[in-house]
Amino acid sequence: xxxxxxxxxxxxxxxxxxxxxxxxxxxxxxxxxxxxxxxxxxxxxxxxxxxxxxxxxxxxxxxxxxxxx
Amino acid sequence: xxxxxxxxxxxxxxxxxxxxxxxxxxxxxxxxxxxxxxxxxxxxxxxxxxxxxxxxxxxxxxxxxxxxxxxxxxxxxxxxxxxxxxxxxxxxxxxxxxxxxxxxxxxxxxxxxxxxxxxxxxxxxxxxxxxxxxxxxxxxxxxxxxxxxxxxxxxxxxxxxxxxxxxxxxxxxxxxxxxxxxxxxxxxxxxxxxxxxxxxxxxxxxxxxxxxxxxxxxxxxxxxxxxxxx
Numbered sequence: 001x002x003x004x005x006x007x008x009x010x011x012x013x014x015x016x017x018x019x020x021x022x023x024x025x026x027x028x029x030x031x032x033x034x035x036x037x038x039x040x041x042x043x044x045x046x047x048x049x050x051x052x053x054x055x056x057x058x059x060x061x062x063x064x065x066x067x068x069x
Numbered sequence: 070x071x072x073x074x075x076x077x078x079x080x081x082x083x084x085x086x087x088x089x090x091x092x093x094x095x096x097x098x099x100x101x102x103x104x105x106x107x108x109x110x111x112x113x114x115x116x117x118x119x120x121x122x123x124x125x126x127x128x129x130x131x132x133x134x135x136x137x138x139x140x141x142x143x144x145x146x147x148x149x150x151x152x153x154x155x156x157x158x159x160x161x162x163x164x165x166x167x168x169x170x171x172x173x174x175x176x177x178x179x180x181x182x183x184x185x186x187x188x189x190x191x192x193x194x195x196x197x198x199x200x201x202x203x204x205x206x207x208x209x210x211x212x213x214x215x216x217x218x219x220x221x222x223x224x225x226x227x228x229x230x231x232x233x234x235x236x237x238x239x240x241x242x243x244x245x246x247x248x249x250x251x252x253x254x255x256x257x258x259x260x261x262x263x264x265x266x267x268x269x270x271x272x273x274x275x276x277x278x279x280x281x282x283x284x285x286x287x288x289x290x291x292x293x294x295x296x297x298x299x
Contacts, residue, residue: 001218002252004178053135056128056164058171059218 001059030054039066071298073099074112078133083119083155083275090278090291091116097295104138113298114151115142116291117158119211119273129172129214130160139165151195151294152267156212159259159269168260168269169227170219176252180213184283185250187258187272188238191231194261195297196268199289205242206235206286208272210250210258215271217253217260224254234268235259268294 003025010024032049036042046064055062073091077084084101091099100112109115122133133139146152146167154162162168175181184207189200200206219227227233235258239248244256251271259270274287 002176002216004174004176008178053131054127056131056171058163059173 036069039069042066042069070098071113071295072111073097073114073116073295074102074107074109075099075116075118076104076107076138077101077118078104078120078122078136078157078161080122080124081118081120081157083157083273087116087118087155087275090275090288091295094278094288095292095295104133104136107138107141109138109141109145109150112145112150114294115145115153117142117152117154117161118275119156119158122157122161125214128160128164130157130162130164133157133161134164143167146262146264146267149264149266151297153196153291153294154267154269155273155275156210156215156271159271160214162267162269167267168262169223170217170257170260172214172271173216173218174214175212175216175250178213180211181215181250182209182211183250184209184277185258185272186238186240186242186248187235188242188244190233190236191261193231194234194265194268194293196261196290196293197234199293203242205238205240207284208274208277208287209284210272211276212251212271215251215253217251217255217257217271219254227260228255230263232261232263233257233259234261235270235272 006025013021050062075087088099160172189204192202236244236256237249238244249256274290277284277287
């Protein structure tokens with residue numbers, strides 16, 4: 001799937017000398033703070049959020065990273 | 070006389086234009102209804118107008134689709150009421166899952182505000198039956214997130230079941246890469262649901278419904294929808 005912003009960044013990097021850049025993709029990072037007992041609980045809640053609203057499965061892939069428990 | 074609800078979200082900006090066309094040009098009744106308090110059971114048809122609901126935060130249409138009007142729209146669609154989503158309305162309908170696929174940033178990522186030609190691909194729906202098969206019409210677009218994206222098998226299903234309402238084309242009706250303003254797959258500018266009562270389209274029919282605006286092609290879409298009621 002075409003990512004126009006990523007494509008512009010890739011071209012720009014190549015122009016200033018980083019010729020090894022083969023691809024660049026731009027995404028969104030959403031930081032959340034949750035009340036939870038465990039990392040598993042956070043992961044499962046955030047996964048539900050991604051499915052419900054944060055990501056659109058037609059155009060997005062997502063990763064969840066849990067910190068601070 | 071049929072009653073049409075034009076839903077207002079925080080950030081809608083084509084709501085009053087749409088009401089004006091339905092009432093003053095077509096002569097039907099249209100109410101502006103705030104999304105939180107709209108009772109769709111009182112209406113025969115619904116229009117989701119253009120604009121930037123919730124500032125296009127997260128993704129265009131994503132937050133509006135999660136509000137409680139979402140469930141009311143799903144119910145109205147099930148009941149067979151005609152629903153037209155224009156521009157941001159189309160984005161909301163895909164986010165709701167009432168239309169398949171997604172709309173994302175234009176392939177050349179700038180806001181495009183101009184008149185385009187569309188080939189009418191489906192002339193059997195309530196929205197498009199006033200057109201001749203393959204008729205070329207002229208409507209304005211105004212969007213930055215209008216690139217329709219989908220993949221097979223869903224894309225083939227849409228083609229096979231004649232759900233593609235409009236395709237971006239040139240003046241001669243040729244569907245070409247050069248006539249595609251946003252990189253939409255298959256040059257898709259408008260889609261109909263399987264049942265035929267929901268249409269989503271990026272171009273603005275309400276901005277092309279009076280001679281003074283240079284085109285009246287849009288009026289046929291709204292008129293077709295309204296005349297289907299009763």
